[in-house]
Amino acid sequence: MPRWVVPSLVLLATLALVPPALVVKARVHRSAQPRVHIVQDMDNQERFKPQQANAMFVDGRAMRRPVAGTVARGQLATDSHLHRGLVGEGYAEAFPMELSSELLHRGRERYEIYCAPCHGMTGRGDGTVARRADELQQGTWVPPASIHDEPASTREVGHLFNTITNGIRTMPAYGSQLAVEDRWAVVAYLKALQRSRRASPADVPADARGELR
Ligand code: HEC
Numbered sequence: 001m002p003r004w005v006v007p008s009l010v011l012l013a014t015l016a017l018v019p020p021a022l023v024v025k026a027r028v029h030r031s032a033q034p035r036v037h038i039v040q041d042m043d044n045q046e047r048f049k050p051q052q053a054n055a056m057f058v059d060g061r062a063m064r065r066p067v068a069g070t071v072a073r074g075q076l077a078t079d080s081h082l083h084r085g086l087v088g089e090g091y092a093e094a095f096p097m098e099l100s101s102e103l104l105h106r107g108r109e110r111y112e113i114y115c116a117p118c119h120g121m122t123g124r125g126d127g128t129v130a131r132r133a134d135e136l137q138q139g140t141w142v143p144p145a146s147i148h149d150e151p152a153s154t155r156e157v158g159h160l161f162n163t164i165t166n167g168i169r170t171m172p173a174y175g176s177q178l179a180v181e182d183r184w185a186v187v188a189y190l191k192a193l194q195r196s197r198r199a200s201p202a203d204v205p206a207d208a209r210g211e212l213r
Contacts, residue, residue: 085161085162091162118144148197
């Protein structure tokens with residue numbers, strides 16, 4: 001065996017202890033300095049700090065003003081009744097706009113697109129999605145509520161508006177798909193659907209009552 005083999009092996013064995021020793025040191029040593037950061041990923045990037053100059057813009061400012069008309073989240077000057085369905089602390093009992101047949105027609109159209117797949121065309125909770133889920137019997141499906149039964153049938157219009165905006169329990173939110181006015185239109189249509197199920201012969205105009213069977 002050549003003479004250099006043993007010293008080399010001893011040296012290698014000693015060097016092999018260095019990485020674990022560094023790991024141990026890193027784990028127990030406390031320091032206010034940041035760790036050595038070899039792979040930067042995107043942790044540190046060039047950027048402009050507040051109030052710095054930037055020659056790229058004509059006015060020389062790095063900080064830009066928001067584009068005209070921008071509204072930051074939570075900064076919308078909201079009409080609480082219109083945007084949240086709230087009056088004071090409670091849910092609104094009245095609509096924030098005039099009811100009209102156009103609003104109802106719009107509401108019907110939006111309802112049939114966004115709600116009927118689950119709640120069904122008449123709101124009984126028997127939409128095609130619900131029926132298919134019943135067929136599959138997977139045991140995970142929460143059936144869509146009937147809008148004609150408690151509690152939905154006695155909810156304030158503001159509560160219904162909030163249900164559409166934010167969802168409720170297992171029902172997803174539709175606030176991002178439906179504009180504020182359209183959500184109110186759907187609420188108006190829900191009310192019309194509910195009313196239609198509680199109609200009595202007295203609701204039929206007197207001259208048409210003869211045609212009832
Ligand atoms: C993906 C299926 C689905 C769609 C689409 C859907 N819902 Fe629902 N909805 C549900 C389910 C499920 C419940 C019952 C939630 C629960 O009890 O966990 C529910 C409950 C409700 C309730 C009763 C809430 C209460 O006060 O207890 C109302 C009102 C309602 N939905 C209205 C709507 C309207 C209006 C739309 C259309 C904008 C809509 N839903 C779209 C599934 C859906």
